[in-house]
Amino acid sequence: xxxxxxxxxxxxxxxxxxxxxxxxxxxxxxxxxxxxxxxxxxxxxxxxxxxxxxxxxxxxxxxxxxxxxxxxxxxxxxxxxxxxxxxxxxxxxxxxxxxxxxxxxxxxxxxxxxxxxxxxxxxxxxxxxxxxxxxxxxxxxxxxxxxxxxxxxxxxxx
Amino acid sequence: xxxxxxxxxxxxxxxxxxxxxxxxxxxxxxxxxxxxxxxxxxxxxxxxxxxxxxxxxxxxxxxxxxxxxxxxxxxxxxxxxxxxxxxxxxxxxxxxxxxxxxxxxxxxxxxxxxxxxxxxxxxxxxxxxxxxxxxxxxxxxxxxxxxxxxxxxxxxxxxxxxxxxxxxxxxxxxxxxxxxxxxxxxxxxxxxxxxxxxxxxxxxxxxxxxxxxxxxxxxxxxxxxxxxxxxxxxxxxxxxxxxxxxxxxxxxxxxxxxxxxxxxxxxxxxxxxxxxxxxxxxxxxxxxxxxxxxxxxxxxx
Numbered sequence: 270x271x272x273x274x275x276x277x278x279x280x281x282x283x284x285x286x287x288x289x290x291x292x293x294x295x296x297x298x299x300x301x302x303x304x305x306x307x308x309x310x311x312x313x314x315x316x317x318x319x320x321x322x323x324x325x326x327x328x329x330x331x332x333x334x335x336x337x338x339x340x341x342x343x344x345x346x347x348x349x350x351x352x353x354x355x356x357x358x359x360x361x362x363x364x365x366x367x368x369x370x371x372x373x374x375x376x377x378x379x380x381x382x383x384x385x386x387x388x389x390x391x392x393x394x395x396x397x398x399x400x401x402x403x404x405x406x407x408x409x410x411x412x413x414x415x416x417x418x419x420x421x422x423x424x425x426x427x
Numbered sequence: 428x429x430x431x432x433x434x435x436x437x438x439x440x441x442x443x444x445x446x447x448x449x450x451x452x453x454x455x456x457x458x459x460x461x462x463x464x465x466x467x468x469x470x471x472x473x474x475x476x477x478x479x480x481x482x483x484x485x486x487x488x489x490x491x492x493x494x495x496x497x498x499x500x501x502x503x504x505x506x507x508x509x510x511x512x513x514x515x516x517x518x519x520x521x522x523x524x525x526x527x528x529x530x531x532x533x534x535x536x537x538x539x540x541x542x543x544x545x546x547x548x549x550x551x552x553x554x555x556x557x558x559x560x561x562x563x564x565x566x567x568x569x570x571x572x573x574x575x576x577x578x579x580x581x582x583x584x585x586x587x588x589x590x591x592x593x594x595x596x597x598x599x600x601x602x603x604x605x606x607x608x609x610x611x612x613x614x615x616x617x618x619x620x621x622x623x624x625x626x627x628x629x630x631x632x633x634x635x636x637x638x639x640x641x642x643x644x645x646x647x648x649x650x651x652x653x654x655x656x657x658x659x660x661x662x663x664x665x666x667x668x669x670x671x672x673x674x675x676x677x678x679x680x681x682x683x684x685x686x687x688x689x690x691x692x693x694x695x696x697x698x699x700x701x702x703x704x705x706x707x708x709x710x711x712x713x714x715x716x717x718x719x720x721x722x723x724x725x726x727x728x
Contacts, residue, residue, distance in 0.1 A: 318686050363619060
């Protein structure tokens with residue numbers, strides 16, 4: 270009886286240790302994915318800063334600069350981000366280390382639709398940005414709409 | 428003894444009569460709307476400024492589906508769960524058989540065509556300030572939207588809040604058509620109209636008192652989120668320090684000055700407001716700069 274108890278306790282301990290070890294390496298991979306997501310968002314924001322700044326008159330319009338930023342935006346929107354969205358990296362598991370809601374994984378098709386909407390809006394922006402300030406202004410709203418459309422459903426409301 | 432009893436009975440009857448009088452529906456004078464005809468194009472602007480689709484489109488509807496006003500959005504509040512009803516042109520499930528005056532009474536007096544009171548999850552305390560012409564234009568626009576026969580979901584509200592008649596007393600206390608912030612000039616007046624009469628910003632950004640009425644002495648100073656998660660931020664000029672240009676740009680695109688983008692309910696608000704002309708968004712921004720700042724004691728809650 271005592272032996273059995275020791276064996277069970279030992280097994281439990283080993284399982285716990287192994288579990289923690291897997292958990293830690295899993296955490297590390299998870300946090301790398303989260304960081305990649307957040308850094309990609311920073312790249313979006315940086316290029317949007319140029320386009321949005323011109324649209325609202327904070328930066329003087331320049332066709333070449335606008336085109337360059339819009340091209341970056343479009344390229345970013347075409348990245349294959351499948352590997353960024355690792356299972357188990359939503360707010361449910363990571364708390365406030367991420368703003369990605371579990372809905373991303375429960376509705377991956379809906380999430381991909383939103384990504385497609387962004388790719389489309391960014392391509393339209395790429396076509397418009399060098400054509401003039403009015404064209405750029407017209408395209409900024411749709412880009413913003415595609416950002417908001419996804420954030421509304423899949424990101425923490427803050 | 429008999430005299431005291433008689434006194435109590437008289438008081439009781441008097442109280443009941445007074446209560447009955449206070450809680451009675453107070454519909455509008457039909458004459459106000461009798462001569463008006465609506466303009467569909469202007470009505471569409473009213474529709475987006477008033478944010479009708481945010482609650483009355485099916486949850487998660489996008490694009491043209493936001494014009495199918497089947498309702499269904501749930502509001503979980505401390506008084507119970509309310510569901511936005513079907514306001515599509517369906518005659519059986521929606522408001523297809525409403526006349527202009529019926530829409531006006533619902534939006535501005537919180538009363539249905541049958542004379543029962545509406546719950547203030549529907550922001551009629553805001554819409555009561557809308558002009559009859561705008562309500563009339565909106566009515567004309569709603570007539571052009573599709574009918575959908577999806578039945579409205581029932582509210583789940585416990586006693587005593589399920590007694591609709593009692594809402595008459597709430598309306599007697601809180602249904603006030605006066606403007607909150609005194610302003611002058613065309614831009615500020617337009618901005619105030621968009622915020623205080625159509626946009627219903629105050630419904631979330633202004634704290635409520637114990638009876639659920641808006642505390643207009645703390646206008647737009649931030650409030651508890653009715654959904655229970657976190658807080659709705661203050662948008663008084665001492666707290667929302669963005670430039671007017673940045674505010675207008677945010678309302679058009681959802682981009683903050685740092686090019687983060689709006690999420691949650693504000694993403695939805697931006698979806699509506701992006702249909703308005705830039706001049707309207709600038710007017711809202713100008714108005715927000717004219718709102719009295721919060722005082723340190725009222726910010727903490």
